[in-house]
Amino acid sequence: MQTFEHLVIGAGLMGSAAARYLSQQSQSVALLGPDEPADQTTHPGVFASHYDEGRLTRQISRDPVWSALARLAIAQYRPLETASGIPFYNPVGMLVVDSDRMTSHMKADLTWARDMHLDFNFYPEGDTTWQTLFPAYHFPSDYWVLHEPAPAGMINPRAMLRAQLAVAEQQGTARLRDIARDVEPRADGVLVTTQSGEQLHAQKVIIAAGAFSHLFNLLPPVGLYAETETIILGEVDEPTAHAHANLPTLIYFVDDPEIDDIYLTPPVRYPDGRYYIKMGANTKSDQFPQTLEEVQTWFRTGDSDTHKPAFERALQTILPGIPFHAFYTKRCILSRTPSGRPIVDQISDRVFVATGGNGEGAKSSDALGRLVAGLVLGWEWPVEIPRDAFKVRS
Numbered sequence: 001m002q003t004f005e006h007l008v009i010g011a012g013l014m015g016s017a018a019a020r021y022l023s024q025q026s027q028s029v030a031l032l033g034p035d036e037p038a039d040q041t042t043h044p045g046v047f048a049s050h051y052d053e054g055r056l057t058r059q060i061s062r063d064p065v066w067s068a069l070a071r072l073a074i075a076q077y078r079p080l081e082t083a084s085g086i087p088f089y090n091p092v093g094m095l096v097v098d099s100d101r102m103t104s105h106m107k108a109d110l111t112w113a114r115d116m117h118l119d120f121n122f123y124p125e126g127d128t129t130w131q132t133l134f135p136a137y138h139f140p141s142d143y144w145v146l147h148e149p150a151p152a153g154m155i156n157p158r159a160m161l162r163a164q165l166a167v168a169e170q171q172g173t174a175r176l177r178d179i180a181r182d183v184e185p186r187a188d189g190v191l192v193t194t195q196s197g198e199q200l201h202a203q204k205v206i207i208a209a210g211a212f213s214h215l216f217n218l219l220p221p222v223g224l225y226a227e228t229e230t231i232i233l234g235e236v237d238e239p240t241a242h243a244h245a246n247l248p249t250l251i252y253f254v255d256d257p258e259i260d261d262i263y264l265t266p267p268v269r270y271p272d273g274r275y276y277i278k279m280g281a282n283t284k285s286d287q288f289p290q291t292l293e294e295v296q297t298w299f300r301t302g303d304s305d306t307h308k309p310a311f312e313r314a315l316q317t318i319l320p321g322i323p324f325h326a327f328y329t330k331r332c333i334l335s336r337t338p339s340g341r342p343i344v345d346q347i348s349d350r351v352f353v354a355t356g357g358n359g360e361g362a363k364s365s366d367a368l369g370r371l372v373a374g375l376v377l378g379w380e381w382p383v384e385i386p387r388d389a390f391k392v393r394s
């Protein structure tokens with residue numbers, strides 16, 4: 001049996017950050033979890049929410065808790081890039097675009113953003129001067145546009161994960177590429193049994209298995225649930241990709257009968273060597289898979305093409321001048337909590353949890369990893385983050 005002082009379950013965005021922070025202080029850290037599968041359609045194991053090249057990052061949020069988390073996390077992007085030698089951050093800024101229906105919320109948000117000295121430019125409905133700055137974008141003229149400049153922008157979640165893992169491993173973290181099936185707290189430590197039948201023993205364990213955190217015998221019920229998510233990749237040629245590399249990221253409350261809450265990242269090169277603009281959205285067909293088998297079936301063979309025409313139509317309407325060569329949909333998963341905020345908490349004497357990204361966890365994953373590592377190591381909780389917001393609610 002291998003023994004460790006600290007064991008993190010889940011080599012995703014939060015788990016890798018937790019391992020990096022733990023291994024700054026602890027001499028005995030292990031990170032348990034598989035790599036991204038080579039072929040999703042035949043993969044027999046677990047999946048993750050970070051299999052992509054683009055995630056939005058921003059400071060302004062409707063929820064001040066997410067905003068405070070993002071500010072902590074964004075401050076660490078450049079130091080992490082430097083420490084790892086792996087770039088993952090492009091501060092291209094961001095647009096939020098909506099119609100009249102959100103104006104009262106937005107006014108409150110902007111007052112709050114002003115109070116927090118966060119930089120932004122607001123273009124009310126009818127004011128189209130934003131078009132001279134971002135001519136590639138097109139929105140209906142009765143929509144307002146909020147521009148949040150850098151440090152808002154984009155991170156590459158796969159590259160950020162590589163960066164976290166590189167530093168964690170430099171600091172001595174052991175990587176174990178297996179799947180945890182059972183977590184058993186005992187008087188002298190925690191016994192973790194893996195899918196391959198190995199037993200691991202640790203003094204303290206962090207569970208950071210994303211949308212899978214509640215699908216094995218890892219945690220007592222913490223209110224976590226999974227939701228399917230669909231994205232479309234619009235392929236562009238290399239000159240177009242370079243020409244639009246600094247397109248701000250976008251959140252757009254589109255008026256469409258099939259899809260809503262659009263988000264978009266500028267063109268980047270994907271592992272197949274091609275360039276894509278990524279757009280995601282909520283759809284009328286999003287599901288809430290409850291078992292491991294249901295989540296696996298979604299990733300392997302789920303129908304992500306139901307709303308493909310609506311996705312294509314929206315993407316071409318938002319970016320009318322961009323020549324798209326092809327469109328592909330992809331399946332993903334979100335881990336949600338009833339509060340809409342992440343869970344970072346101590347479950348029992350020796351077991352801790354960090355999960356519940358709620359579709360916003362990538363940008364703040366470094367801060368969430370730091371918070372849970374701090375709980376384990378007894379660090380002071382940062383004053384700017386309300387502790388109660390992250391507790392498990394029964």
Ligand SMILES: Cc1cc2nc3c(=O)[nH]c(=O)nc-3n(C[C@H](O)[C@H](O)[C@H](O)COP(=O)(O)OP(=O)(O)OC[C@H]3O[C@@H](n4cnc5c(N)ncnc54)[C@H](O)[C@@H]3O)c2cc1C
Pocket residue numbers: 009010011012013014015032033034046047048049050054055056057157178179180181208209210211212213216229230231263280332333334354355356357358359360361362363364365
């Ligand atoms: C389509 C899409 C778009 C998104 N857009 C944004 C965005 O623009 N901005 C943003 O901030 N966030 C965004 N998110 C959310 C963000 O990606 C997630 O919140 C984030 O990845 C959560 O990190 P995590 O570490 O909790 O989970 P994950 O990144 O999913 O990592 C969990 C890890 O646990 C491992 N694992 C699972 N079960 C086990 C087990 N039993 N044993 C061992 N390991 C296990 C998995 O293999 C995985 O590596 C988006 C998510 C999706 C799906």
